[in-house]
Amino acid sequence: MRRIVIKVGSAVLTEQNRVAKERMAALVDLIAKIKEKGTEVILVSSGAVAAGYTMCKLDKKIVSNKQALASIGQPKLVAMYQKKFEKHNTIVAQILLTADDFDSRKRTYHAKCAVEKLLEQGVVPIINENDVTATEELVFGDNDQLSAHVAYYFDAELLVILSDIDSYYDKDPHKHKDAKPLKVVHEIPKEDLQAECTPNGSFATGGIVTKLKAADFLIKRNKEMFLASGFNLSDAYSYLIYGIHNGGTRFLNRQ
Ligand SMILES: Nc1ncnc2c1ncn2[C@@H]1O[C@H](COP(=O)(O)OP(=O)(O)O)[C@@H](O)[C@H]1O
Ligand SMILES: N[C@@H](CCC(=O)OP(=O)(O)O)C(=O)O
Numbered sequence: 001m002r003r004i005v006i007k008v009g010s011a012v013l014t015e016q017n018r019v020a021k022e023r024m025a026a027l028v029d030l031i032a033k034i035k036e037k038g039t040e041v042i043l044v045s046s047g048a049v050a051a052g053y054t055m056c057k058l059d060k061k062i063v064s065n066k067q068a069l070a071s072i073g074q075p076k077l078v079a080m081y082q083k084k085f086e087k088h089n090t091i092v093a094q095i096l097l098t099a100d101d102f103d104s105r106k107r108t109y110h111a112k113c114a115v116e117k118l119l120e121q122g123v124v125p126i127i128n129e130n131d132v133t134a135t136e137e138l139v140f141g142d143n144d145q146l147s148a149h150v151a152y153y154f155d156a157e158l159l160v161i162l163s164d165i166d167s168y169y170d171k172d173p174h175k176h177k178d179a180k181p182l183k184v185v186h187e188i189p190k191e192d193l194q195a196e197c198t199p200n201g202s203f204a205t206g207g208i209v210t211k212l213k214a215a216d217f218l219i220k221r222n223k224e225m226f227l228a229s230g231f232n233l234s235d236a237y238s239y240l241i242y243g244i245h246n247g248g249t250r251f252l253n254r255q
Helices: 021-036 048-053 063-086 105-120 143-153 207-219 234-242
Strands: 003-008 040-045 092-097 124-129 158-163 224-229 249-251
Touching: 003 021, 003 143, 021 040, 021 063, 021 234, 040 063, 040 105, 040 143, 048 063, 063 092, 063 124, 092 105, 105 124, 105 143, 124 143, 143 158, 143 207, 158 207, 158 234, 207 224, 207 249, 224 234
Parallel strands: 003 040, 003 158, 040 124, 092 124, 158 224
Antiparallel strands: 224 249
C-alpha cells in the first residue's frame, strides 16, 4: 500500500492567537480523501507551542517556557484533531519523538513497529517533536527535518510539507517581488543548506533552510518531497488526489 507523510507548520495551524480550526478541518478532510484512495497517511504536526500560547502567555524566548507551552498546547491540538477526524470515523494517535530516537536502531525499530500497527488499523499517527525532553544536542528543532526522518525510516515514498509558502522560489518571495517559483528541483546547492534560517512567523522555527535540508536528505535517499501551501490546499489536492502537478515544488532525484 502507498504510504505518505504530511507535515504541517505552526503558521498554517494558528492565526491571531487561536488555533485555525477551519484550516485544520480542511487538512483533515484532505487526509480522509487520501486515505479513501487507499494511501496510508502519517501526519507530522507542528503548532504545540503556538497552541499553548493561545492559553498561557509565557515568554517563548525562554527555553523552559517554550517547553511548558508545548506541553500545554500539544494535548489541545491533538484533542482538536481527534474531534475533526471523528467525523470521518478515524482514530488518531499521538507519537512524540526526538532526534536521538533515530540515532538508535532499536528505538527507531520500536517506533516503526508501533506506526505499522496503527496504520494497519487505519489510524492516523500524529507526530511531533518531544519538546519537553529534547535537549540542545538531541533536538531537531524543526519538524521539517523530523518529518524527513519519519518518511525515510517509516518507509513512506513521499513527504508533503504544507507551509505558509506555496512553493520554493529562486529567492525569498517576502523580500523580492520578482521571485519565481520553481516547479521541480533535483539538487540543493551546498551554500543554500548553510544559509541562515529565516522563519516567517514567530512560532515557526526553520524557514526555507530546514525544508531544503529535509529535501536534500530525501533526494539522496531516492524519496520525493513536495512543498505546497497549507493555507490553500488546492495544489496539494491536485497532486495527491488527481496526480496533477499545478503549483508547489517537487524535490526529487533525477532518475
Ligand atoms: N527561496 C525561498 N522560497 C520560499 N520561501 C522562502 C525562501 N527564502 C526564505 N523563505 C521564507 O521561508 C518561509 C517558510 O518557512 P517557515 O516560516 O518556517 O514556515 P512553516 O511554519 O510553514 O514551517 C517563507 O514564508 C519565506 O518567508
Ligand atoms: N515542536 C514544535 C514545532 C516547531 C516547528 O518546527 O515549527 P514549524 O517551523 O512551524 O514547523 C511545536 O509543535 O510547536
